[in-house]
Amino acid sequence: MTVIKMVRFVKGEDKIKEFKEKYGSIENLKRILDSSEGDMLNELDLENWEHYSSNPEELLQEGKTVFVENLKLSSLDFELLHQIKNNSPASIKELASLLNKEVSTVQKKAKCLEKEGLIQFKLGSKNRRIPILNYDKIEIPI
Amino acid sequence: MKYNLKDKSFIGDYTLHINVTSKMWAIVIMPIQIRVDNTHGFVHIHFSHKGKHHKIGKSNFDEIYEIIVNHVENNEIISKKKIWGELS
Numbered sequence: 001m002t003v004i005k006m007v008r009f010v011k012g013e014d015k016i017k018e019f020k021e022k023y024g025s026i027e028n029l030k031r032i033l034d035s036s037e038g039d040m041l042n043e044l045d046l047e048n049w050e051h052y053s054s055n056p057e058e059l060l061q062e063g064k065t066v067f068v069e070n071l072k073l074s075s076l077d078f079e080l081l082h083q084i085k086n087n088s089p090a091s092i093k094e095l096a097s098l099l100n101k102e103v104s105t106v107q108k109k110a111k112c113l114e115k116e117g118l119i120q121f122k123l124g125s126k127n128r129r130i131p132i133l134n135y136d137k138i139e140i141p142i
Numbered sequence: 143m144k145y146n147l148k149d150k151s152f153i154g155d156y157t158l159h160i161n162v163t164s165k166m167w168a169i170v171i172m173p174i175q176i177r178v179d180n181t182h183g184f185v186h187i188h189f190s191h192k193g194k195h196h197k198i199g200k201s202n203f204d205e206i207y208e209i210i211v212n213h214v215e216n217n218e219i220i221s222k223k224k225i226w227g228e229l230s
Contacts, residue, residue, distance in 0.1 A: 009145070040170045040177050040191050044161050048148070051163045058146055058164070065151035117152070 005065045006118070006135035012052030015060055019049045026050075064135070066117040076101070080109055084119060084133045091128040153214045160207065167203050169210055174220055178206055178229065187229060189222050198229040 010018075022045075023029040029046050032038045052058065079099060089095040096106040110131055113119045118138070121129040147162040159170040168179035177188040178198070185206070186195035200206050206229060213225050 012146075038191065039172075040175050040188075041159065041172060043177075043191065044159060044168060044170060047166070047168070048161065048163070051146075051165065055164070061145040061147050063147075063149040065149065067152060 002068050002071055003065060003141050004068060004071075004116075004118070005063055005139040005141060007061060007063045007137050007139060008135040010060050010062055011056070012058045012060065013056035015052050016049060016056065019045060026053075064117070068116045071116055077109060077113065080106065080113065081118065081133055081138070084131045085135075090124060090130055092131065095131060151211075153211070154218065156214050156220065158210065158214060162203070169207060171210065171214065171220065174222075176220070176222065176225065178210070187226060189226075196226065198226065200229050 019026075019029070023032070026046070026049055029042060029049065033042050033046060052060075076099070080095065083089060083095060083098045087098055089098055092107050092110060093103055095110070096103040099106060110119065110121075114121060118133070120132045120134070122132055124130040146164065147160060149158075149160040151158045151160075156174065157172045159168075159172065161168045161170075166179060166181050168177060168181075170177045175189075175191050178185065179188075180186075180201075180203075182195070184197065185201045186197050188195050198206075200209070209228050210225070213228060214220065217224070
């Protein structure tokens, strides 16, 4: 079992923008919390939204830790992560082109990284799957 | 520079969320919805969303985090009573 920690740094004001995208408004989040749909994670979001509204300059270190089994990261995987992070390709085809590799090879690698929680995909125009890496660094604690 | 902290860890069927700001901290275990935090001026545990709080004996964040991680790692099914006991 390998522990992989992904970390990013985000300013309070940017975190608020993310909350706005996710919930629309703080009133809407409060409504969700008052309804039966609300849970403890919504409560954490509300606490953070209120905190960063008063402290927009504060910096937040946001992390995600995943425990992966049998993950072998090759140099191509690292190159793939680097390209997604720094060149923001709009599709797997574009990513393959940046890496100068076959689309099928890159697709397979990307699927594996998605499964392990290292990257995500969002749906773009014409059903394109846009690879996303929202973190600034990946740590492997020993 | 001191950062605020927000972290999510996947341990078995559970997800552990930590949230630390300059004013408060909270640890949430999902999807079972257990929350330990230090709001209202003292450290306490909630066993459901909007559920009432129960005081615990431990107050140090690092110690509490370690107890919770060990509990989640060592118990396939989390026992609310047992985890409360370990934190008291």
